[in-house]
Amino acid sequence: xKKKYNFSGGVTCLPIxxxxxxxxxNHMPIPKKFIxxxxxxxxxxSMLRIKINQKVLCGQPLTFGDSSSVPIHSPTSGLxxxxxFNSSHVDVNKENIKITILSDYLDQWIRLKKIDNYKxxxxxxxxxxxxxxxxxxxxxxxxxxxxxxxxSVKKVHTLVVNAVESDPYITADYCLINxxxxxxxxxxxxxxxxxxVKNILIVIQEDKIELISKIxxxxxxxxxxxxxxxxxKYPGGSSKIIIKSLTGKEIPFGKHSIDxxxxxxxxxxxxxxxRAIINGEPLIQRIVxxxxxxxHLSKNFLMxxxxxxxxxxxxxxxxxxxxxxxxxxxxxMNNLLTDLNYAISKDINCITIYKKKHKxxxxxxxxNCSYCVQVCPVNxxxxxxxxxxxNKNHKQTKNSYIMDCIECKICEKVCPSNIPLVKYFKNxxxxxxxxxxxxxxxxxxxxxFQLREERLLNQKKMFYENNNYFxxxxxxxxxxxxxxxxxxxxxxxxIEKNIRKEILRSIIERAQYKK
Numbered sequence: 001x002k003k004k005y006n007f008s009g010g011v012t013c014l015p016i017x018x019x020x021x022x023x024x025x026n027h028m029p030i031p032k033k034f035i036x037x038x039x040x041x042x043x044x045x046s047m048l049r050i051k052i053n054q055k056v057l058c059g060q061p062l063t064f065g066d067s068s069s070v071p072i073h074s075p076t077s078g079l080x081x082x083x084x085f086n087s088s089h090v091d092v093n094k095e096n097i098k099i100t101i102l103s104d105y106l107d108q109w110i111r112l113k114k115i116d117n118y119k120x121x122x123x124x125x126x127x128x129x130x131x132x133x134x135x136x137x138x139x140x141x142x143x144x145x146x147x148x149x150x151x152s153v154k155k156v157h158t159l160v161v162n163a164v165e166s167d168p169y170i171t172a173d174y175c176l177i178n179x180x181x182x183x184x185x186x187x188x189x190x191x192x193x194x195x196x197v198k199n200i201l202i203v204i205q206e207d208k209i210e211l212i213s214k215i216x217x218x219x220x221x222x223x224x225x226x227x228x229x230x231x232x233k234y235p236g237g238s239s240k241i242i243i244k245s246l247t248g249k250e251i252p253f254g255k256h257s258i259d260x261x262x263x264x265x266x267x268x269x270x271x272x273x274x275r276a277i278i279n280g281e282p283l284i285q286r287i288v289x290x291x292x293x294x295x296h297l298s299k300n301f302l303m304x305x306x307x308x309x310x311x312x313x314x315x316x317x318x319x320x321x322x323x324x325x326x327x328x329x330x331x332x333m334n335n336l337l338t339d340l341n342y343a344i345s346k347d348i349n350c351i352t353i354y355k356k357k358h359k360x361x362x363x364x365x366x367x368n369c370s371y372c373v374q375v376c377p378v379n380x381x382x383x384x385x386x387x388x389x390x391n392k393n394h395k396q397t398k399n400s401y402i403m404d405c406i407e408c409k410i411c412e413k414v415c416p417s418n419i420p421l422v423k424y425f426k427n428x429x430x431x432x433x434x435x436x437x438x439x440x441x442x443x444x445x446x447x448x449f450q451l452r453e454e455r456l457l458n459q460k461k462m463f464y465e466n467n468n469y470f471x472x473x474x475x476x477x478x479x480x481x482x483x484x485x486x487x488x489x490x491x492x493x494x495i496e497k498n499i500r501k502e503i504l505r506s507i508i509e510r511a512q513y514k515k
Contacts, residue, residue: 003229003233004229004230004231006230006231006233006245007244007245007377009376009410010233010375011233011375011410011414012054012234013234013498022171022177022299022300023171023178023179023181023299023300024173024175025287026300027301028302028303028312029315030304031101031103031307031308032311033101033103033308034078034101034103034304034307034308034343035098035100035341036098036099036305036343037086037096037097037098037099037247037343037345038063038072038097038099040096047063047064048083048099049063050080050083050099051077051083052080052081053080053081054079054080055075055078056077056078056079056080057074057077057110057291058107058108058110059109059112059281059284060073061073061132061134066500067132068144069144070134070135070144071131071134071282073133073283073284074284075101075105075304075305075306075307076101076107077109077286078213081102082099082100083098084097084100090239112279112280112281113280114278118190118277123149123153123194123196125244125487126277127150128278129276130149130273130276131144131145131146131147133276133280133282133283134282134283135283136269136283136347137265137266137269138266138269138346139162139166139237139239139268139349140166140347140349144270145265145272148258148263148265149191149263152195152263153194153196154261155258156197156258157197157262158197158198158201158261158263159188159192159195159201159265160201160242160257160263160264160265160339161200161202161266161267161270162242163177163202163203163267164205164230164237164242165237166238166333167237167330167331167332168234168330169289169291169298169352170291170350171289171300171351172200172268172300172350173266173268175287176267176287177215177274178210178214180271181214184267184270184274185272186274186278187272187273188202188225188270190273190274190278191273192224195263199224199226200225201226202219202225202226202228203228203242204227204228204229205229205236206229206231210228212229230242234410235332235377235406235410238377239251240378240406241378242264243260247260253403253404261363283305283346286303286344286346287349288301288349288350289330289351290316290350290353291331291352291353292352292353293355303342305343305344306344306345307344308340309326309337309344309351310341311339313340313346318353321421323356324356326352326353326354327351327352327353328350328351329348329349329352330350330352332364332408332410332413333408333409360416361418363420364418364419364421365417366417366419367417368383369416370383371414371415371416372415375410375411376411377406377408378406380401380404381400382411382425384396384400385400385402385405385421385425386419386421388402389427389428390424393432394428394435395430397428402425402428405422405425405429407422407425407426467474
């Protein structure tokens with residue numbers, strides 16, 4: 001029997017109703033329009049490649065990428081209707097440029113560059129392809145996969161393929177494993193070829209018995225691969241939790257798993273890398289779970305990036321939106337959607353539907369029950385962090401490692417006082433980041449001041465040294481001049497004496513001659 005890896009804290013959730021259609025991929029029809037979001041701060045460095053009323057093909061790049069962002073591609077063929085500024089309805093702190101594309105329903109693709117044997121290409125060439133085709137982390141981090149691979153080359157020894165869902169009721173990754181396991185296997189080999197790892201660990205939770213059997217059957221007699229079974233607890237999908245469970249090592253704040261020799265990729269990202277390298281496809285679609293909290297049912301849909309959520313709900317015949325609350329994300333980590341015209345983006349893996357509650361939950365004072373401490377998977381003290389954050393004691397929150405919080409919201413779910421703990425933690429993290437930026441700026445400014453003072457001091461020293469040299473030189477020259485003048489004065493007096501002597505002698509001679 002295989003060893004089951006565990007971690008401290010966490011909660012065990014009620015199992016989802018397993019049905020045969022849970023792992024079936026439902027294909028969505030092409031909507032009339034697509035909405036693509038480009039981060040405004042990214043657009044400053046990543047210029048648009050299209051203009052209004054321009055015809056585009058499916059898979060055509062819409063933006064240039066840069067060091068911090070990847071190119072974004074058109075999800076279908078059609079016409080660019082508008083390009084406008086738009087604030088995010090999910091995160092008020094983010095600002096976007098909204099590109100609206102009207103579909104022509106032809107779905108004409110650009111010419112794709114396929115690769116039969118990836119081993120004929122260098123790691124640098126494959127990373128460039130992954131970058132150009134817009135592959136990012138699909139587990140939620142939304143980090144450039146090309147940049148991650150570049151950092152990992154010859155620095156890691158193990159590839160960890162994360163097949164654990166970020167939320168207990170999301171089944172998108174499990175659906176992907178059930179339908180595209182062979183392609184995921186090829187994607188793992190491609191990543192291993194690029195990063196030159198010696199081991200590949202596939203991590204999955206213990207309750208997915210059928211999927212575990214499929215994976216074991218595929219990787220048998222493959223020395224490179226190993227399956228690791230994790231206890232069925234939330235939040236098992238966090239990269240920090242996985243590394244801690246498998247190795248006992250912790251990823252420090254501000255560091256990455258690459259720094260300790262482990263490269264982590266979500267299983268959806270590995271699949272996208274395979275499609276990019278072998279099939280030449282850019283990342284324009286992903287599997288999205290729909291979870292209905294009322295009947296605990298989950299379905300999975302293959303959706304194009306940019307599909308409006310309103311179109312998706314109408315397709316499901318959910319028209320009375322006033323009776324429902326729509327969330328982006330799962331049951332634990334989610335954001336309330338206020339505008340149903342918002343569209344699917346690369347980092348959305350689930351849409352959760354709640355029945356609207358007419359009664360608002362009341363928040364009470366903390367009773368120090370320590371339930372939040374018992375379930376915290378990263379061994380923090382949420383009740384202390386809450387008090388420090390509420391009282392704006394920023395020094396204590398920093399000393400209590402608030403930046404290590406993974407915002408899993410378990411503490412909120414178990415809190416009997418209904419305190420929105422993560423809301424306080426998020427605000428405190430923003431403040432801590434501002435303090436860190438200000439501290440760095442102060443250090444830079446102080447260092448500049450020190451360099452300026454040193455420069456001025458050196459200038460003064462040089463001035464005094466030059467002034468002393470000038471005075472010394474002047475004094476020496478003055479003494480030499482005096483000596484020269486003195487000699488000349490002596491010589492002049494001697495000449496005058498000689499002249500007077502000659503005059504006197506001539507006078508005496510003339511007088512004697514007259515006699």
